[in-house]
Amino acid sequence: MAQHTLSVLVENSPGVLARVAGLFARRGYNIDSLAVGPTENPTVSRMTIVLNLEGHALDQVSAQLFKLVNVIGIQEMKSGESYQRELLFVKVKKSNGNEAKIAEIASRFNGRVIDDGSSTVTIEAVGMPKDLEALLSQLKEFGLRELVQSGVIAIESGDVTLAERTLTETGVASSESHSQTEDYQN
């Protein structure tokens, strides 16, 4: 099994998140993370979904997602061809002057202290999921009081945009076709 990241453009209509979530639940697909937000086009939202699946199952997920009337386009974000980032906040337990050490570890992962409380230090970090995992494993020894993660968001490298790919008249993907997962576009 391998992790795959799908970017999904959806119409910004009520119930669309429920439709997508319901589809995953009833077909038995597990989501590792899901992030939703507005796009440059106010009528369109974008979901980034990270899944742990085999190739064949990924084709099915994409095909089933694309069947939803409110789904406009789907594209797999491949590593090497896209940027993928996640934001985390974590409250780390403070004890006998470990703040400096905590801040030093955070900075090694491009993180920073955003709040220094009486019993905890709050860190913010942005990075690839595996870097954030590494950061967390180092912070763990101090004791993690609270952890929040945004879920991964992703964008393709280069000039091409997902909207261009999916909202064109012809509805045909402009780039070379990808090997396993078909990219579904209208």
Add this chain to the structure above:
Amino acid sequence: MGEQITGAQSLVKSLELVGVEVMFGIPGGAILPAYDPIFDSKIRHILVRHEQGAGHAATGYAQVTGKVGVCIATSGPGATNLVTPLADAQMDSVPIVAITGQVPGPAIGTDAFQEADIRGVTMPITKHNYLITNPDDIPRAIAEAFYIAGSGRPGPVLVDIAKDALQRMTEFKYPQSVSLLGYKPQTEPDSQSIRDAAALIAQSKKPVFYVGGGVIKANASAELIKLAELVGAPVVTTLMARGAFPDSHAQNLGMPGMHGTVAAVTSLQKADLLITLGARFDDRVTGKLSSFAVNAKVIHADIDPAEIGKNRYADVAIIGDLKESIRALIPAVDAELKKSKPDLETWWRQMNSLRSTYPLGYNEPDDGSVSPQYVIERIGAITGPDAIYVAGVGQHQMWASQFIKYEKPRTWLNSGGLGTMGYAVPAAMGAKVGAPKTPVWAIDGDGCFQMTNQELVTCSLNNIPIKVAIINNESLGMVRQWQSLFYQGRYSNTDLHSKRVPDFAKLAEAMGCVGLRCESKGDVDRIIKEANAINDAPVVVDFNVHRDAMVWPMVAAGTSNDEILIAREMAPDWDSQEL
């Protein structure tokens, strides 16, 4: 500003513009505003006795006419009563639109009287659905709903409309056209896939056409006959495709699947190529998937890309409208076959041997009672292939598929995917409304009939003279069969006592129908003819039949198609077959 009308008027106007001729429904508080303009509309509204009946009637109408069927209900319990027919239509890809009233916009989410989140409830069992709270949105929602229901892979669409949106004033603007960013079904097949498929067909020595309900939906029977005759391969028609290819055609091996013919099931198992047209590798057809057609390559033609590779890998996928896909295949296959035509003689010798050794059949009961298969066979033989046959769910459904000969598409209706007991009477009602000049026989079980027979009142009062054959084996026969086979004959809760109660003939009479009873074999033909002669009222015939008849052949659930049995503990004699 243009002319101001109410949302309700806008709804009815939109339904008229989209071409609705008839709808089935029951009013109630939240939908009441819509019923006022319905009173004046040219659209025929048929007042049913249960919303489930409205939903299945819309389905029957749609399956017979190919048009979108319409049902309408109020909020809460009215809407939830539509859940079963919506799920049924979703599973069998039937185009229907359900209109439901919802509590007023400001009350939504407050657990108001008769509030149910029917959009949420039906999300997984509709092709798409809407909740409308602004009257200006009604015409577009209706136009889109009918477009979505009827195009691509057809399916049910629900439009839930808040009561105040029906009451408020709006300027009527019907959309010129419907264009949906996220919904553009591909109808034209890709030419490369057609060439690849043609090449595979021309190489195959053991091809089989695996034909599903999609062929009927695409109105592609004529094209299928052409292609099948060109290739010369055996054809099997699934439960949803009975009638898509004539039973009388020499290439037809019958139905595959759990209760399919030995020849049809074995043809799939032994094939080197499945030419799959509008079918979906359902578990009732494949048996244990890992042992299904292990040596076959697969051509899979369907309008729904999500069906490709869902259950079975496709070597060649043809995505598009089946009529267009088959049309494109004919010249491509013709060209390939002109280069080289494989000899199918050995293949046919094997299939013909199976066909003649293991025809469908049944034993006469030794206690002198009437065999259910005989009754069903006679109804088909006497009424003929121009009539429409609508089955419930259970043994009688399988026998109706096996022993009535279908020659034309849209003459066989049943609930294949969901297996909905109670489907037959209301679906037959809808079918008769869609084809008023055609005789419509519901072949129903005594169990199924007791779920939805109240729609016979609707039939009586609205001059919808359907005929119902109750195949009365006084039990939930299909379940009883499983108890006989897999639960040591421990008949837990399957005895209906329905030769005692209810008195079906009297029940029928009470609902304004003609009620008949048949208890002996010698009366079967006469009573069928008597029923066929009555055209001014619905007829119900209570056929008392043998209770222990079983449906054979059978591939037990979860086992391989290779384990097909032709009778209890009796496998075909494979050693005597050259396969």
